[in-house]
Amino acid sequence: MKKIIIVGGVAGGATAAARLRRLNEDAEIILFERGEHISFANCGLPYYIGETIKQREKLLVQTVEGMTNRFQLDIRTQTEVVKINPIEKVIEAKNLKTGVKYVESYDTIILSPGASPIIPSFNGLEKANNVFTLRNIPDTDRIKSFVDTNKPQKATVVGGGFIGLEMAENLVERGIEVTLVEMADQVMAPLDKEMAAIVHEHLFEHGIQLLLKDGVKAFHENGQKIELNSGKIIGQDIVILSIGVKPESKLAKEANIAVHERGGILVNEYFETSQKDIYAIGDAIVINDYIAKEETFIPLAGPANRQGRMVANNILGKKEPYLGTLGSGIAKVFELSVATTGLNEKVLQSKNKEYEVIHIHPASHATYYPGATPISLKVLYDKNTLNILGAQAVGKNGVDKRMDVIATAIRGNLSILELAELELTYAPPFSSAKDPVNMVGYVASNIIDDEMETIQWYEVDELVNNGATLIDVREKEEFANGAIEGAVNISLTELRNKLPELDSTRPVYVHCQVGLRGYLACRILKNHGYQAINVDGGYKTYELAKRWK
C-alpha cells in the first residue's frame, strides 16, 4: 500500500487527492493543510467581501468532513509540514493548534503549497493596523469584518493586477471610495498599454482614482496615510496590498529541491522535482510557457486543477506529460470582461520576435439585435510561421467566448489565417455571421496577402510630425468630435471623387474609427496606385491609448 503525502489542501492538492483515491482505493493519502479550510474558493473571496456572494459557506467548495467521507482521506488541517527529509523519506509536521511536531514517513509527496502575497518591508508597515492581503478565508474574514465594523470611507488598493482590480471593484460595491496605486504605467500586466487604457477609462468611470507610475514608499499614522515614491501623500481607512504573489518554495528549498532563482519549484514535464518521489504542482512551480517555450510562473486555478489531476495520474503509473501553460486568464472589472491568452506585444518586443498585430472592435453580437456591445480584440501572430502568439480582449459581453476560442485555436495549432475558417455558432443574440474571431482571420489574410498595410497607434504621431499625409476617412461629424492632430478629413464616401487631389508619389496614411472604413479606403487607394497604410484599430485604439498614456 502506497503512502502519499500531500502538502496543501486547496486547488492543486485537493484535486490530486480526489483523483488519487478515484484511481486507487488502497493508497494511504494524508493531506496536510496549514490553514483551517481545504478546498475553498480562492477565486470567490473578493466577491464575498463585496457581498455579491452572500453566504460564507458558499466559499467552502468541500469541507474536511465531506472530503474525508467521500474520498477516505486522512486530512490534517491546521497542520504545517515544516520539514522534508528526502533521504529518510519522512516529513515533519507541526500541529498549529497544539504546537506538537511529529514525523510521518512517505512513499510519495505532492507539494501544492501555492503562492503567498508579496509584502515588501515598507517603512511604517509594522505599525499600520489597516493593511490587508488576501489569500484565504481568514484573510477574507478579517477584511470583511474590518469593512463591516469600521465602515471605512476611503480605501487604497496597492497593485493593479487582477486581485487588486477585483478588490477595488468589491470595495466600491461596499460604498467605499477607492484609490488604486500601480507602479507600472498600466493595470493588468498581461494586457498591452492601449488595451489597458480601456480598463483605465472604465475604472475612471466608476470613480476609482488611478495613480499609475507610482508606488508605496512608506506608511504613516498607523496606515492612515501612505507616502508614495512621487512624494505624494494619500489618506485612507483601509489598504489592500495586492502587488503579486510569490511561490511558497521555502519548504522545498530546505529539502534540497531545486528551485528557480525567482523562487518557483523546478519540475519536469511529469511534475517530478529534483528529489526522487517528490512532485510539485500549482502556483508554487515554474512551468513551461506553451508559446515562448521558456520557464515562467503562472499562478492560476485552471492549471493548478489540471496539474492536480495529472500528478495523480503520473504517480499511479499513467505517464502524462504537461505541455505548458498558455496563461489564459480573465477578470471581471465592473461591467467589463478583460481576457488574455499567450504572449503580449511587450513581451514579443523584448524578445525581438517578428510579430504582426491586429486590433479590431467588432460588436459582441449582431448589432440589430438588442444588447450588442463592442469588443476590443487584439491578436498577435508570428510573421513567419503565422502561428497565433497571443490575444487580448476587453468588452462587456462575449469576451470570454472569443478568448476561449482563440486559446483553443492555439492549442490546435491553427494559424492566424485559419481563424477565418472557424465555423462558430451564429444566431443574432449570440454573434454575427462573421464572428469577431473570423474577422481577425480576414484582417490577417489581407495583411499577409499585401492587400492591406498597417501601422500601430504608437507610430502615428512621429509620422505626422515628419510630414506624412494622414487622412481621416470618417464622416465630417465624427471628425469634428475629435481627431488626430494633423489628420485631414476626406470621408470614405467622398474618397473616390477626391483622389485627384492626392499626391500619388507619397504614401498615404489612412484611419477611421475602428479600422474597417480605413481598410476600405486603403483598398480604393491601392487599387488606384497609391501606397496606402491603415492605422490598425483606428481612432478608437489611438485615442484611448494616448489619453491614458
Add this chain to the structure above:
Amino acid sequence: MKKIIIVGGVAGGATAAARLRRLNEDAEIILFERGEHISFANCGLPYYIGETIKQREKLLVQTVEGMTNRFQLDIRTQTEVVKINPIEKVIEAKNLKTGVKYVESYDTIILSPGASPIIPSFNGLEKANNVFTLRNIPDTDRIKSFVDTNKPQKATVVGGGFIGLEMAENLVERGIEVTLVEMADQVMAPLDKEMAAIVHEHLFEHGIQLLLKDGVKAFHENGQKIELNSGKIIGQDIVILSIGVKPESKLAKEANIAVHERGGILVNEYFETSQKDIYAIGDAIVINDYIAKEETFIPLAGPANRQGRMVANNILGKKEPYLGTLGSGIAKVFELSVATTGLNEKVLQSKNKEYEVIHIHPASHATYYPGATPISLKVLYDKNTLNILGAQAVGKNGVDKRMDVIATAIRGNLSILELAELELTYAPPFSSAKDPVNMVGYVASNIIDDEMETIQWYEVDELVNNGATLIDVREKEEFANGAIEGAVNISLTELRNKLPELDSTRPVYVHCQVGLRGYLACRILKNHGYQAINVDGGYKTYELAKRWK
C-alpha cells in the same frame, strides 16, 4: 475589365460583391436581386415580428444606396435573373416592376439565390388566408401586419426547426397562444432526442402546446382549422409554415448546371459549378460535410458569408479550397440556448459508426458565484480515432461558448482527450477551474482508460427488466423525489459500508443525478473488484428523455 454578375443580393451575394470590389476597383459588378431589399438581416426577422427588434430599418444591414456608393456596384433590385445561357455567356433579366426583360452578357456569374420555404400542396391551403412563411422583409411585414391588425389569439406553427421555434417564441412574446406541430418525435433535428427533451420541457413551461409525431393533412375554414394526420383538428387564427427550406436551383438546372437529386447546386471546392465561369454559394449549394465527408445541405448564414468572400477570392485568382461545413448552429428558445456542431447520434447510428457518447450537466460558471445555471452537454467521438464527431448543448448561459470551443477543437483536429488540456479563461463569473469542455475530456479519458464503463439512458430499462442490479447512489431525499423503476437506493456516502451486501459475481449498474457521483461509485466498486457501469448523464438525462419520449 471583367464583368461579374451576381444573382442574389443578401448574405452570400452581397458579401461576394463587397469583397470583389475590395480586391478589384475595375471589375463591372452587377448585383441582381429579385426582392426589394439587399443585405437584410434574415436572421433578425422573427425578432422584429416579436418586437424585440423595434425598428424595421435595423433589419436593413445595408441599403442599395449605401452599398452602391461604398462599393460602386450596379445593383438592380426587383429584377430577377430568369435565364442563363452559358454557351453565349449571357443572362436574361426581368424587371419585376415593369415586366421588361433584357439580356446582359457576363464573364463570370456568382449564384447566391438561397433557399425557399417548402410549401407542400396541402388540401385547402389555397383557400387559407392566414398561412405565412418567413424568408424576407415582405414576408415579415405581412406577418407583423397580420398580428398587429388581426390580433390573433391562437397560432399554429408547423415545423419545429430553428425558424419554427423562433417564430413560436416571438408569437408568444406578442401574447399569442401557440401550438407547435412537428412530424418527427422531437423538435430541432440536429439534436438527439434526450437533448431535445430539455427543449420540449422548456416549451411546455412557456405554455406552448407541442404536438409531436403529427403533421398537417389539410386546411379547413380558410385556415381557421387544421386537420392533422392523426385525425385531430386544431383551431387557430394564424399559421406559420416552417417545415424547412429547399435550395433555389431552378435557374441553375435550366442552364444545365449539375444539381443534386434533392435540389442543391453541385460545386467543387472552389465553388465552381459544372458550367464554366459560373460559381454558386450559400443556401443553394450542396456542400461537403466536414466530418462525414459526404454531400449535405446546410443553409446557414456563417457559411454563406464565408463562401461569399471565398468565391470572390477564387474568381480573382486566389485559389482557396473550401474544406466543408461542420453545421455549427445555435438558437435561442426563450431563456434557453440550444447549440450543435458536427454529427449527432442518430446520424452516427445510421452510419454504423463506432462512436462513444458523453453526457454531462455542469454549471455554466462557478456555482458559488451568483447566476450559474446548468448546461447539458453531449459530445460524441470516434471510438477508434478519438476524433470528436459532434456536440450538442442546451442551457441558459454559456452554451454558445462551449459549442464554439468544441467546433474550434474539431477544426484544430484535437482529440476528445485533448479537450482536457485546453486552457480556457477562468474567473468565477465566467467558468469553473475545470471548464465543462475540460470535463468532457476528463470523462472521456476515464472511458478510454477503462476507468469507467457507461451505458446510455435508452439501455437502462431493458437491463432492469432483465434483472440487472441498478443502484441509485443519490441521497435518500433525492431518491424519494423520483427514481428509475427497479433501482435500489444506496447512497454514495453509504456505499463503502454496504459493499458486503452486493453480489460481486454480477455487473452492478449505477446512477446518480448527473453522472458524477455515479462515476465515483463506480470507481469504488471497480477498485473493490466489481464490474460497475455508470448510467451516462444520470437520472437527469434518463428522466427527461423518458418523460418526452
